[in-house]
Amino acid sequence: MRLLVACDDSGSIKEVVCNRKTDTSVQTAPQPFHIGVHLSEGLDSRVEKMEQIFDNRLLIARANGVVQLVEISLVPRPSDGQSSELEPKFDVMDLKVVSSVQGLLDDVPLQDLHKKSKKRSTPRDGFVAMQLIPGCSNRVFCATKSGRIHILSLKNSTLNIYKSHSVKAPLEFAQIYDNKAIKPQKKASTTFAFGGEENLVKLAKLSADFKKLENFWEAKNVSNDRLDLKVPIWPMRLKFLNTPSGDNSDTDDYHFLAINRLGHLREYRTSTGRKPKSSYALLSKNEAATGLQVFNADLTPLGNVKADTVDDLKIVITDSKRNVFAFDSFPRAIGKYGAGDITGAATFVNVVNNKLLLQCGLDRYVRAFDVESRSVLCKIYVGAKASSVLLIDDKEIDVPQPESSNKKRKATEKNSEAEALENEELWSTLEGSAKKVKTG
């Protein structure tokens, strides 16, 4: 298994090579074979978003407003010259920045918004999304907290700002719709959803040449609560679903699931109205939801759900304390991932191939869970708060076994009969002594 982890403290990307059952917190458990540090630029330039765009290309967005195109190559692992026969053989990564653009962030719009915000810390702009636009392999979509939408062009391994737009700030997420298959030759518009604190979920459309941006739908808040108080608006994450009418319809009908900061899971269908079709409170009071993932359905490359209904979906929700909850569609809590073991808030969760759940966060560990059984497959201490994880490959690495251990095993097999005899003798003596005690 090869992972790339974005580490905050050193502003680096760490490459972790390990097998399943790796656990750095247990001395006797298998340890990672390799932890390599790449592209370290310091805390102010920490990596916020990572996206693998081709097999050997990586896009990274840094907190100082720089987006970098990184080339990945595999090089033989430098050996330390000690017992090379017994060491597992694998290549390590070499990351090289090919191109970069800067100046994509702007703190100023957030300063005014901060006065009304419930967040206490001084706001800093950052990236909330960075995705390759579906059906268009040379355009990159970047969204920032301050409501800037940048379209970057990617030509001949060079990144440039192609067009920038503004939407209502602040943003917590921006999710591109990719449930409908887009034919590469057909020039179609790109739809995305965004929202944030006191910024209701909105749908916007980018024209085929990305020069125009138009907001075409806005959600409506739910009715006031039983005390006739306004329910706070703070959508945190959103996942599009398939529309039941089918892929071929050209009407603007969108179906999506959104979670807000209070832990309310809401289902919207644009054709039926602006208010949510359903809203369920999943978390108890004073817990803030931060992440949403669906784990039992096929997902699109951008993480949307290839399902028509929410009825059979199972979801993962993270909160700002330290929990990673699993819920089913009732919604009913199924359980927690890493029960009791995770000590810090999870900043990132992702489901890969419906099998693995990757999690990292403020406790400086990266964990991989089995999605269904929720058991920990590996747990690695990376030494820095992590904000993003990418699974590069899921292959296990062969560990050469020393010959002597095989011999020993054979020898023990031969002696098994003798051992059985000894055991019987021991049992008979023990039983005899027990009887004596009873009579005495």
Place this chain on the structure above:
Amino acid sequence: MARDEISIRNKMKRQALFADLKDQKNKDRHSMRRTRAKEERENPELKEKRLQENVTNTIDSLRVYDETISQPTDGDENDFARFFNRGTEPPKILLTTNVNAKKKAYEFANVLIEILPNVTFVKRKFGYKLKEMAEFCNNRNYTDLVIINEDKKKVTGLTFIHLPEGPTFYFKVSSYVEVQKIVGHGRPTSHIPELILNNFNTRLGKTVGKLFQSIFPRNPDFEGRQVITLHNQRDYIFFRRHRYVFRNEEKVGLQELGPQFTLKLQRLQHGIKEETEWEHSAAMDKEKKKFYL
């Protein structure tokens, strides 16, 4: 002793016999120690060897393996220093209490004013949120905000917020001993004390250690001979304050200045009370040999 060997039915005689046996055992042990001490006086290597072999197991020495102890801190010093003072500007602390605090909180605040350097106490008024307080402090270049938490006329907690961007620490306060109750206590002076941080080994422990380092200036007044010790043992941080005295050229004495209290980290949050980085839970106390600091 085997069961059938004791056949004395008189309890007093049995007790006397047992006392004799025990006395004999003690005498044997003492004589063994005397002879061993004599041998070791003649041959000090034997003592060294014995001490090396007979190491007592303590809960501390049997602590559960923690991989964060041996690993170097990630990120260079400048990155870590962004959260804490760079050493150029002296710390400036604002001290306050919880809303509607009682007398005990103000008494504790008086004690902290003596301990913390460059501190301003502001009486907490009703109606100000933490966000507003943090903004007030940021505008006046305060580096830390300390809030005393009092509950049912007892000081129960201390919150340290490092400004402008956190992190936030919440400690439980216990075992508070007033200065007047410490026998032979001295009177502290206004010199900047030296700081001793003991046993902050893990990654979390180092962060907590950095908090205390950031609160006290890095240029202590050595002529004051005052020392503040924060000793971590099994996740409890013991606060002590002493003055050292040079009695003669060889002997050094300690005079306690007080107060004494114990802190226990309950929560570490990112930013100003935002995402939890680490939180103590009751389940953590189940494992006696696992320590987090």
